[in-house]
Amino acid sequence: MCHQKLLKELSIFRPMLRKMGAIYFVPHLFLYVLIPLLGIGYMLYHQDVESIRGLVFYDFQKFIPFMSIWWVLFGLNDYVEGDSSELLRVYKHSLLPDFWLIFGWYILHVVILFLIFELLLANYWGDFLLIVTQSLAFAGSAFCLLCVTRTLMVPFLGMLLYEIFAMLSNFGALAYVNLFSLQRMRGVSDFIIPYSIVLAVSCILPFLGDFFFQKRK
Amino acid sequence: MKITQCTKRFHKRIAVDRLSASFDTGVIGLLGPNGAGKTTLLRCICGIYKLNEGSIEGAENGVGYLPQQFGMFRALSVYQMMEYFASLKKIPKHAQKDEIERCVELVHLSDRLSARISTLSGGMIRRLGIAQALLGNPEVILFDEPTVGLDPEERIRFKNVVALRRHQGITLISTHIVNDVEAVCDTILILNEGHLVTSGTSHQIAQLAYGKVYMLSEDQESNLHGLFFVKDRVEEDGTSYLRVLSPDAQPGKQIEPTMEDGYLCAIKNY
Structure with missing residues (x-):
């Protein structure tokens, strides 16, 4: 029964990605072109492996969480705004399965990137959980804002502004509201405080967003 | 339903x-x-x-x-x-x-x-x-x-x-x-x-407009009175005719209503 339900959701998932057209490939450009190219650049210009790892880790934080909103926003915006939303809302009562499928699909791409860097530089899996948590926080917030505001622009600009804030102001009191970490995850304790709270809240956000999606006028 | x-x-x-x-x-x-x-x-x-x-x-x-x-x-x-x-x-x-x-x-x-x-x-x-x-x-x-x-x-x-x-x-x-x-x-x-x-x-x-649809020549238009609605103007044998809906008696001859006439009478409360 659960298997059949998943197959049905997958049959909707494929055309939903396909309808994005060329913009579907934007996360691919970031994950598989930009980040590896920057990594190769660091390897060419730096001798110290640890500092290369640190730079790559910061690039991961800069690009991977932000790109997690791309498929969520551009894949699901037709359900909440525009000419097709009225028709789609009649046939689709919940966006939660779609959100998790899109997010899972994205994380699968991230796993491939981590595998590449694990081969090149080793010792990255400690950061994987952090990046997944940050990605879920970005994607969940974007999805929630999309469902609440019913427009693509607010979540996109909101997350872009937060991304800029996170890149520029990770110090002092501002660091408490900044998802980006200044240091790599060396052990579970680095992650648990404060990222377990972020993870818990991020898991709730999609449900909250779907609640607003289901709310009828 | x-x-x-x-x-x-x-x-x-x-x-x-x-x-x-x-x-x-x-x-x-x-x-x-x-x-x-x-x-x-x-x-x-x-x-x-x-x-x-x-x-x-x-x-x-x-x-x-x-x-x-x-x-x-x-x-x-x-x-x-x-x-x-x-x-x-x-x-x-x-x-x-x-x-x-x-x-x-x-x-x-x-x-x-x-x-x-x-x-x-x-x-x-x-x-x-x-x-x-x-x-x-x-x-x-x-x-x-x-x-x-x-x-x-x-x-x-x-x-x-x-x-x-x-x-x-x-x-x-x-x-x-x-x-x-x-x-x-x-x-x-x-x-x-x-x-x-x-x-x-x-x-x-259509029957809602029964007895409320009139066909009259254009020169009779000035004789229209009370509530009326000119639905159509048609040209026949060189003469212009008006198709008028009205709950009041009007000059011209009464004709068989169509569904559109009935609809208009319902909307206009004739």
């Missing part, structure tokens, strides 16, 4: 006011001027809007819906788009191909199955919208202004498609074009300002 005391308000404006109706299998026309509450009623039936009061029974098992305005995913082909809707409507994968071909054939788009949506004309997209509503042959299908943008041949084709469904379920057509509903609808509901004004067969609606 049973609609009981259906009321929908938007802030202080009442779009649908305590409307009650029940339908059996057949084709039902919702007729009314712009802003009468037709679209709001359809949106209430298909669950887009939450009712403020009342209830709607009989649409719980899913409906087919064609909204007044809708967009399609321009990057997809006609077949991919239909496949997407078939999946949304939970049609089993193995049955999708035949069902898509059946519906696309009905709207005369079989030769466009592999064409991208972006290459289709407005009328073709409208027909694709009709096809998606028919997918899965739902018990209830709601068409909101279905013939807008269709050429005369496609309008006739649409009427034939609707006629074919007559015994298969409830088909609700909302429009302000009287000709669209006259030929195919078993029952017609006339709405105005959120109220159900009257309902009946096209013949019964």
Whole structure:
């Protein structure tokens, strides 16, 4: 029964990605072109492996969480705004399965990137959980804002502004509201405080967003 | 389907006011001027809007819906788009191909199955919208202004498609074009300002104007008095005639009313 339900959701998932057209490939450009190219650049210009790892880790934080909103926003915006939303809302009562499928699909791409860097530089899996948590926080917030505001622009600009804030102001009191970490995850304790709270809240956000999606006028 | 005391308000404006109706299998026309509450009623039936009061029974098992305005995913082909809707409507994968071909054939788009949506004309997209509503042959299908943008041949084709469904379920057509509903609808509901004004067969609606339709020559126009509405001006044998609706006795001869006359009398409260 659960298997059949998943197959049905997958049959909707494929055309939903396909309808994005060329913009579907934007996360691919970031994950598989930009980040590896920057990594190769660091390897060419730096001798110290640890500092290369640190730079790559910061690039991961800069690009991977932000790109997690791309498929969520551009894949699901037709359900909440525009000419097709009225028709789609009649046939689709919940966006939660779609959100998790899109997010899972994205994380699968991230796993491939981590595998590449694990081969090149080793010792990255400690950061994987952090990046997944940050990605879920970005994607969940974007999805929630999309469902609440019913427009693509607010979540996109909101997350872009937060991304800029996170890149520029990770110090002092501002660091408490900044998802980006200044240091790599060396052990579970680095992650648990404060990222377990972020993870818990991020898991709730999609449900909250779907609640607003289901709310009828 | 049973609609009981259906009321929908938007802030202080009442779009649908305590409307009650029940339908059996057949084709039902919702007729009314712009802003009468037709679209709001359809949106209430298909669950887009939450009712403020009342209830709607009989649409719980899913409906087919064609909204007044809708967009399609321009990057997809006609077949991919239909496949997407078939999946949304939970049609089993193995049955999708035949069902898509059946519906696309009905709207005369079989030769466009592999064409991208972006290459289709407005009328073709409208027909694709009709096809998606028919997918899965739902018990209830709601068409909101279905013939807008269709050429005369496609309008006739649409009427034939609707006629074919007559015994298969409830088909609700909302429009302000009287000709669209006259030929195919078993029952017609006339709405105005959120109220159900009257309902009946096209013949019964026409009879609302019985004794209220006059044909007079143009030079008699100055003799018109009381409430009247000049519906038409026609030229016959070099003489101009007026077709006038009026609840008051007027000069000229009384003629047999059409459904459009009956509709106008209902709306104007003649």
